[in-house]
Amino acid sequence: MEYFKSQLDSLNNQWTHEPEKMMHLRNSALEQFLQMGLPNKHWEDWQFTDFSPFDKTKFRISSADDVKDIDKYHTQSFTDSFSIIILNGHYQPQLSHVPNGVTIRTLFDVFIKDEKVGLSYSEENPFIALNTSLMNCGLVVDVSDGIQIDKPIHYQFISTGIKDNIMNHPRLLIRLGENSSTEIIEHYKGESTSLYWNNCVTVCELGKNGELHHTRIQEDTGYHTGNMEYHLQNDARLNTLFFNSGTELYRGDVNINFNGQNASAELNGLSLLNNNQHMDMRIIVDHAYPHCTSNQLFKYILDNKSTGVFNGRVIVQKDSQKTDSSQSNKNLLLSKSSSMNSNPQLEIYADDVRCSHGSTTGQLDEEVLYYLRSRGIDAVMAQQLMVEGFAGELLVNIKNEKTITYLSNKLTSWLKSLENG
């Protein structure tokens, strides 16, 4: 754990222009992190994941030297979009552009102006405290009131071409004004040969009657810890998909906070796991206001010796009448040695609500496989059809069609990679 301290020292030495209160925040967050330590199997909500790899590899925080000339190809979007580009943890304003009515500023800029900006960290999640301490790529995206953006904003966080074990602690704050609507694709990708780690915090604040379509595509090849926090005012509508593939070790925390009435959150997740990969998601939906809706559908597809964890909790507070909430976790085991740990929970303190939850884990239905094969479709293709069918309902809810195509192709090539061993 000592290496985190030395990394903060090096950050403080590099970034001497930071205001003192920023340094103070970093130091106290680190203290909080060290006090908590990495989660272990005695921590109830973390018990199914081994976090010791984060201490075994001594990651170094990425520096300005890590931004190399990069092939433009890597920064191209798969869709017609506005873009925000980050290379090895460094924001590239010259490659980024956003529409009128949207501003991007670094957290540093916002901070020195003494604007109020939420940088709190919980005492329950050490990774958020660590992110606050070592934050090296902070961006604030503000969407003005009443703005409707017709193209998605594609945020690309690209990790590439570094030989050291680097880590990044990006913080992304998205503030959506009243009556505005936007689609954001938050995309992590990388093809580094050395192990890297991205420890991300994304906070989305949806103003009254705001609408956010948020697709988070996480295909880092290293380690990834992600904290996604949403705050919804009256009548706000949130539609998300969390797509995870490729990473060795993943922990994702999603927190939904209703801060007003009549708001709705559609939460979807698709995780593809192979080899020894491990993915762990915890979803907490806090219905603190009445008349809100939340629907969750999280699916995992696991092959080889991979392991998955789904831990979901819906809390309906005492006065949150007319809450309408569903929570479903469905998992497909493609091999006998893969395994899934699913734990959907409901805590209801109000009486006039409609809530459901459920979880299923199983293998491909042999009868269906036989039916398809009896029509001349070979076993590999039949399995592919069935898995695509299983995952398909998650993709159709995405607003942008090119994103659907991109993820469908990802799924198909992932399935092909299973065949080839």
Add this chain to the structure above:
Amino acid sequence: MLEIKNLHVSIDNKKILKGINLTIISGELHAIMGRNGSGKSTLSHVIAGKEGYEIEGEILFNGESLLGKSPEERALAGIFMSFQYPVVISGVNNTYFLKAALNAKLKANGQPELDAMDFLSLIKEKIKLVGMDESYLSRNVNDGFSGGEKKQNEILQLLTLEPTFAILDETDSGLDIDALKIIANGVNQYRNSERGILAITHYQRLLDYMKPDVVHAMIDGKIVKTGDMSLAKELEKKGYSWLID
């Protein structure tokens, strides 16, 4: 075209079929009638290639042994089975599924595969023949279909894939008289001198519309009597017990 010789089949050491002999030549429609548990459906699945059976004897299709071939190899060789209980395939669109099946066949025959447009115009013609609405094409395979609609969907596949040999496993069960006519009509359109059909049923009524060339009575894993349509009528009237004595 199909020759079954002294076929014995068991599951978990339980004998189901006890020496079946059956020869069906091109152009013929054979019906096998029997009570529940007589082994009719097992015979269908063994021909179609379902796994999990212990098999002795021979099944030849156009002179080649089917045993040891996978279900898809048998399908590509020209065998089709209409399922008694067609399965629901979640998330898989009916058109997409039918196109994948037809293209698998075309590919195996060295013919060019159909693109989405060409396939759609083909399938829109075929679906009229089984009296189904086009909306069934965009739904997931058998998802939310009634019993009759599932059977219509099986016949739609039969007419689209145009196999050389069709097994109809209780295709009439659970159908009302209108649906039965539609199904029989579909089968009659499929039928020609190049193709063989094996229809498995409890009841005579489907046979009234399809007019089999040969009727077999099956009891306890054996074909105990073979005749023509008059045997079907007799079985309907007298049941099966007279055959046991």
